[in-house]
Amino acid sequence: MKKKILALGTAVCMAASLAACGGSSSSQTTEAATTAAETTAAGSEAGSTEGEAEETEATEAAAAAEVETVAEGKLTVATSPDFAPYEFYAIGEDGTPALAGFDMALAQYIADDLGLELEVVTVDFDGVLSELQTKSVDLGMAGLSPDPKREGIMDFSDLYYIGGQSLVTVKDNAETYNSFEAINKPEVSVGAQIGSIQMDLATTNSPDADIVPLPKVTDIITELLSGKMDAAYIETDVAKSYQKNYPELEIVMEVPYDQEGSAIGVCKGNEGLLAAVNASIAKAIEDGSMERFIAEANEQASGEKYEGLLNENGQVQE
Numbered sequence: 001m002k003k004k005i006l007a008l009g010t011a012v013c014m015a016a017s018l019a020a021c022g023g024s025s026s027s028q029t030t031e032a033a034t035t036a037a038e039t040t041a042a043g044s045e046a047g048s049t050e051g052e053a054e055e056t057e058a059t060e061a062a063a064a065a066e067v068e069t070v071a072e073g074k075l076t077v078a079t080s081p082d083f084a085p086y087e088f089y090a091i092g093e094d095g096t097p098a099l100a101g102f103d104m105a106l107a108q109y110i111a112d113d114l115g116l117e118l119e120v121v122t123v124d125f126d127g128v129l130s131e132l133q134t135k136s137v138d139l140g141m142a143g144l145s146p147d148p149k150r151e152g153i154m155d156f157s158d159l160y161y162i163g164g165q166s167l168v169t170v171k172d173n174a175e176t177y178n179s180f181e182a183i184n185k186p187e188v189s190v191g192a193q194i195g196s197i198q199m200d201l202a203t204t205n206s207p208d209a210d211i212v213p214l215p216k217v218t219d220i221i222t223e224l225l226s227g228k229m230d231a232a233y234i235e236t237d238v239a240k241s242y243q244k245n246y247p248e249l250e251i252v253m254e255v256p257y258d259q260e261g262s263a264i265g266v267c268k269g270n271e272g273l274l275a276a277v278n279a280s281i282a283k284a285i286e287d288g289s290m291e292r293f294i295a296e297a298n299e300q301a302s303g304e305k306y307e308g309l310l311n312e313n314g315q316v317q318e
């Protein structure tokens with residue numbers, strides 16, 4: 001399995017500076033954050049005075065002392081950066097791809113909150129699941145759905161974002177592939193990411209279709225755009241994000257799914273870490289950070305500099 005370890009500091013800084021040009025987030029994502037805030041226990045307030053800041057530092061140090069991680073002093077997080085605005089490669093001024101997205105900003109926030117250094121491991125999505133299963137990482141942050149079938153290999157944090165599921169095709173085919181019935185035929189190729197709940201949606205809703213499992217969502221987008229694939233099951237906000245850069249994409253319908261929302265996958269049995277992660281999530285929602293991370297990620301994912309698709313060598317595809 002291809003695996004890369006990246007120090008995230010620059011990516012997050014870059015995300016923040018690129019987003020500084022302003023613009024508003026879509027009301028839908030703001031609502032999502034609010035919904036998540038409502039369903040999550042209230043977090044502690046961000047300290048503003050010096051005394052409070054000292055207290056916060058002390059709490060962080062205490063939290064770090066209590067929390068056990070796979071590498072001492074570090075928070076090791078697996079992700080699959082093919083999933084804008086959750087996690088993706090943003091292309092900087094100099095053409096270099098850097099990790100960005102609200103999952104990455106939240107990962108940095110949690111690491112800071114726990115007084116740990118963030119280390120990000122990038123793998124395909126099925127790799128995120130196996131990194132957690134083998135307890136090679138502390139957390140999996142990849143727009144993970146709290147699918148009960150995964151409970152044997154990881155624990156789930158509280159939800160931090162609410163999304164939805166969609167059936168996606170291209171504008172030219174929007175009239176043809178517009179229902180489960182229309183795509184449920186052996187001659188219709190229907191994509192879904194390997195290891196994802198979208199694979200389950202594909203086999204449940206269109207079992208007779210030619211289901212094509214691919215390792216990356218960006219591979220699926222490429223196939224749809226090139227006409228090699230007819231339709232695909234994709235997370236709605238991800239489809240909307242790629243649609244900003246590739247307007248030929250068309251969301252034809254919403255797909256019902258009963259475990260909606262994203263959670264952090266936590267290394268199974270690490271109760272101290274799970275509790276600390278939940279406290280950080282609550283705090284990030286409460287102090288407005290989460291909403292800002294979402295707005296910044298959306299802004300950056302739709303920026304002119306962002307291409308979204310990288311080839312095998314991590315270079316931007318033309």
Ligand code: ARG
Pocket residue numbers: 079080081082083086087125142143144145146193195196197198217235
């Ligand atoms: N929410 C879906 C799942 O948990 C898809 C997540 C895919 N994430 C990614 N970074 N590609 O199965």
